[in-house]
Amino acid sequence: MYRYDEFDEQIVRERVEQFRGQVERRLDGSLTEDEFKPLRLMNGLYLQLHAYMLRVAVPYGTLNSAQMRQLALIAERYDRGYGHFTTRQNLQYNWLKLVDVPDILGLLADVGMHAIQTSGNCIRNVTADHFAGVAADEIEDPRPTAELIRQWSTLHPEFEYLPRKFKIAVTGAEEDRAAVSVHDIGIRIVRNEAGEVGYRILVGGGLGRTPMVGKTVRDFLPRVELLDYLQAILRVYNRHGRRDNKYKARIKILVHELGAAEFTAQVEEEYRQLERDGIAVAEAELARIAQYFAPPPLDERAEPSDLLAKAREADPALELFARHNLVPHKVRGHTALVLSVKPIGKPPGDATAEQMRVLADLAEQYSHGEMRITHMQNVVLPHVRLDDVPAIHERLLEAGLAEPNAALITDIIACPGMDYCALATARSIPIAEDIQRVFADPARQAEIGKLSIKISGCINACGHHHVGNIGILGLERMGRENYQITLGGDPGNATTLGERLGPGIDADAVPGAIEAIVDTYLELREGPEEQFLTTLARVGHDPFKPALEAKKETADASA
Amino acid sequence: MPLLDAKGLTTDTTELVALDELETARDGRGPGDRFGVTVPCDADGEELARQAPGAELIAIEVPKTGDGRVFSLAATLRERGFGGTIRAVGPLIPDQFAFALSCGIDQVEISEEQFARQPLDQWLAAAETITRTYVGPDGIFARRSAA
Numbered sequence A: 001m002y003r004y005d006e007f008d009e010q011i012v013r014e015r016v017e018q019f020r021g022q023v024e025r026r027l028d029g030s031l032t033e034d035e036f037k038p039l040r041l042m043n044g045l046y047l048q049l050h051a052y053m054l055r056v057a058v059p060y061g062t063l064n065s066a067q068m069r070q071l072a073l074i075a076e077r078y079d080r081g082y083g084h085f086t087t088r089q090n091l092q093y094n095w096l097k098l099v100d101v102p103d104i105l106g107l108l109a110d111v112g113m114h115a116i117q118t119s120g121n122c123i124r125n126v127t128a129d130h131f132a133g134v135a136a137d138e139i140e141d142p143r144p145t146a147e148l149i150r151q152w153s154t155l156h157p158e159f160e161y162l163p164r165k166f167k168i169a170v171t172g173a174e175e176d177r178a179a180v181s182v183h184d185i186g187i188r189i190v191r192n193e194a195g196e197v198g199y200r201i202l203v204g205g206g207l208g209r210t211p212m213v214g215k216t217v218r219d220f221l222p223r224v225e226l227l228d229y230l231q232a233i234l235r236v237y238n239r240h241g242r243r244d245n246k247y248k249a250r251i252k253i254l255v256h257e258l259g260a261a262e263f264t265a266q267v268e269e270e271y272r273q274l275e276r277d278g279i280a281v282a283e284a285e286l287a288r289i290a291q292y293f294a295p296p297p298l299d300e301r302a303e304p305s306d307l308l309a310k311a312r313e314a315d316p317a318l319e320l321f322a323r324h325n326l327v328p329h330k331v332r333g334h335t336a337l338v339l340s341v342k343p344i345g346k347p348p349g350d351a352t353a354e355q356m357r358v359l360a361d362l363a364e365q366y367s368h369g370e371m372r373i374t375h376m377q378n379v380v381l382p383h384v385r386l387d388d389v390p391a392i393h394e395r396l397l398e399a400g401l402a403e404p405n406a407a408l409i410t411d412i413i414a415c416p417g418m419d420y421c422a423l424a425t426a427r428s429i430p431i432a433e434d435i436q437r438v439f440a441d442p443a444r445q446a447e448i449g450k451l452s453i454k455i456s457g458c459i460n461a462c463g464h465h466h467v468g469n470i471g472i473l474g475l476e477r478m479g480r481e482n483y484q485i486t487l488g489g490d491p492g493n494a495t496t497l498g499e500r501l502g503p504g505i506d507a508d509a510v511p512g513a514i515e516a517i518v519d520t521y522l523e524l525r526e527g528p529e530e531q532f533l534t535t536l537a538r539v540g541h542d543p544f545k546p547a548l549e550a551k552k553e554t555a556d557a558s559a
Numbered sequence B: 001m002p003l004l005d006a007k008g009l010t011t012d013t014t015e016l017v018a019l020d021e022l023e024t025a026r027d028g029r030g031p032g033d034r035f036g037v038t039v040p041c042d043a044d045g046e047e048l049a050r051q052a053p054g055a056e057l058i059a060i061e062v063p064k065t066g067d068g069r070v071f072s073l074a075a076t077l078r079e080r081g082f083g084g085t086i087r088a089v090g091p092l093i094p095d096q097f098a099f100a101l102s103c104g105i106d107q108v109e110i111s112e113e114q115f116a117r118q119p120l121d122q123w124l125a126a127a128e129t130i131t132r133t134y135v136g137p138d139g140i141f142a143r144r145s146a147a
């Protein structure tokens, strides 16, 4: 893992003191609320329905045990004993007091963490594949690249006041698990014909009210040119991105309005003119940073593991868990173990301080002290021996973290919705809970297989409903919550946005409608191997429409 | 209106004219006369560097605190070789002062009202709270490679 040197450390410390000063100047009237707001946002602080929310960066989702314990301590001391893992690999506290925030930032700095640029109209926390350094389909670990971008973009003097927020994601694998094509900039580490490693650059993807898939502006960028090329893109955006309407201010709108070809031409022109001072930096820094991400010393071991196989036979719960929550590791005899932080009937992504400590202990004992936060709001122990899985499973059961549902239908992503968010038009967490209850039976989940449900509580799409196999968007119609269902979304390589199935339905009709959709799928699929998206592509939306209609009638009848 | 640079309050008697008047103004100038232009912050830095090579000052109008175009415009002007003074005119706040200076802006002109709320010491302190960021000639990247 990357370790801060004296310079990184200094910037984070000074940033804490800077924010302390900013709060003081707000309180003594030197700064107006309008002036203060962007400053607090750039430190991850939102004013929510009930309290202040602090979004802590977990850069590229990698976390060590000491950091996790500190997050637990903060949850206990300043929040209500828990934190919320988000879809952008961050952790949020929902119940803070403004006066405590500088001290909390100080505690974070003690373990090399911060909330810098987790909000505001600047370059946000960079996200990456949560199986970085683990997955067999990887060309290169994306994290050194993500860390280089983190440093470059931190307090970049030119790009702190962009037209709108700016999100960058990096993947180094063949399968895109970082959803790079729905980011402002998506970076894929690729190999060219000569076998050199470089980057494919996508620009202008995003979800929200105008969902768009990113366009490729460069097929192959030599790696040392990365920072300068980003500089060119950001400069074109900073100068020409719309500032008259916040809903049209994202770079995706600029790319759309100019057209991908014209946008690319402007970037290339800017790039040609630019003083290329980032090349030397990228060369030296990538090598320096990459050392920190050297894989931990893992010895190859027997695979499959006899010990695990025997334990699976003896324990059906472990069998189910092992079937769904273990991901193959590059190194024989190891696995990346996915822990669902979505226990049935609880808000997705919420973890208590106690659970965080259990995770920290397990990581220390079994995973070289390392954890990952996924954009599925789960936690990964990335370097686990197969032999150790039974022991870990036992500890997870005690902590309530052994839900065997990774990537299954109850592994739902839901934004905070009406329960926490000031912008919400509908609830989303309770909807997720209702659906989880319908599919609570593990055998039924296993029968259905991989299927993603994603829920957002308003058009801003924090729950990524557009890229859910089944997407649910909560709106408000005539004072009532109304849910639109989309089918066919896919965040991966073949990024696809879901299409609406029909008119919106009431909250209490949603679980039944989802059940009917799933039943239709089970009926129509050509076998258990055929996943939902494949069936849908084959049969189209029509066979699923009655699901919605029937439920609508019942809802009308009961209204 | 109060004019600040990295050292404190300052004065500058450069006469500001419209871009298309610059040449005429410069033709008739006496010894010691300085001329500059005022431009909006959506001006094209590239063209401006070409059109106003003789200007001693470029004053960029900033409509809103959060309007970051001024930073890119100043940085572009510097990269394209503009060596005169760059001034940002508008409601920048002390917390943006360091960014402004790093992007090549020399002076900031703010309103009396704002200066009353945010006196000089706040500007000078804010410019120094973060010792260094990553980019730039004295930035962390440069420091590391020098080490």
Ligand code: HEM
Binding pocket: A048, A053, A085, A086, A087, A088, A092, A164, A182, A183, A205, A206, A207, A208, A209, A250, A414, A415, A416, A420, A421, A422, A423, A460, A461, A462, A463
């Ligand atoms: C709690 C209060 C929250 C508020 C007020 C909020 C607000 C917003 C808004 C206004 C947008 C749309 C911005 C735009 O398209 O320009 C947005 C997008 C987004 N939010 Fe949130 N959000 C909140 C919580 C969360 C949480 C908890 C998550 C993660 C679980 C999250 C993840 C995202 C993501 C990934 C996007 C990006 C969608 C895109 O790419 O356009 N947000 N949020």
Ligand code: SF4
Binding pocket: A415, A416, A417, A418, A421, A422, A423, A424, A425, A456, A457, A458, A459, A460, A461, A462, A463
């Ligand atoms: S999608 Fe809407 S309701 Fe949900 S967190 Fe985002 S802004 Fe709030």
